[in-house]
Amino acid sequence: MIYPYLKLIVIKSNKKVFKQMVFIICKHLLLLQSIAIILLSCSNITEKADNDWVLQGLKGEVKSIREVSYEANMHFGTINQGVKKRENPFDKDRELIFDRKGRIINDVYYEDDGNVFEAYKYTFNEEGKLVEQSFYNSDGNIESIHILKYDEKGQHIETIFSDSNGQIRMTNKNVYNESGKLIEELWLDSTKNITSMFELKYDIRGNIIEKIWYGHDSNLVSKWTYTYDDTGILIEENQFGPNGKRYNIKTYDQNGNKIEESSYAPNGSLRSKVSYIYDQNGNKIEESSYAPNGIISAYKYELDQNGNWYRQIKYENEMPKYIVDRVIEYYD
16 A cells, blocks of 8 residues: 555546546556555565566566457357447556566557557666656656666665656655665655655564554554465455454465455445455466355456466356456567
């Protein structure tokens, strides 16, 4: 969890403009989340990932992924593509480009007509460290730039978030202990005031066991706890609110695959539950969502010979609703 970076956007009384605004906000959050994933992987919540292939759960040397969503049509018992449509109206079709080391270098989002909606470019230094994230609008102009800095040990110590005019909008600073573990994460606004702070604690094996999020007023916002088996595999993750009540729990199997996630209402009652099914090779093939009254939706995946999914079908009340097709290209 990270503190959001939101740019000010003038909203016209236009539905399309409103959708674009929401999409931009969501993608800024996802861009920040990519930094958070790097920090989490370095914090031993899971085995440290070497590249984006691992972070994306991809097998083989993937060169690119082009993802397009459609309504699902049932015709004589066969599920076919209908018109282009996203389950989330604020989402977009997407293309990811990887270099030969498995790092994402371009992330492009498309309108339904195939024109570019916006794009993200990632730049790495000679040591393979991510040093810049650039966000471009549909005209190809830069909207924002995120600069990442490292210390002499190669530890990510700072990210500076600037707008297209070079004005700093937010800064992230990280503090490490003598063992190189991230122990404090600070988020500051343009006036250098702390807006959020995260504290991390570890066990003697170096596995993270607790993460605490404080708001700008130093009040507790949320807390995460992590439990491991005797071999150091993460088996349970809990999230608590400021009142100390647990409102999210994730459980994992012996291979580190998430098998269940449950969310709870403030009164402690179950709000939703998601279960995950994997094949014998550890590839996710089904994801089902439950409410207290039963299954409400399910995603099923069709895999290629490498174990990467090329088709995702969403079902509601056992009827297909959406198809997401992927064209995956591999390096030779």
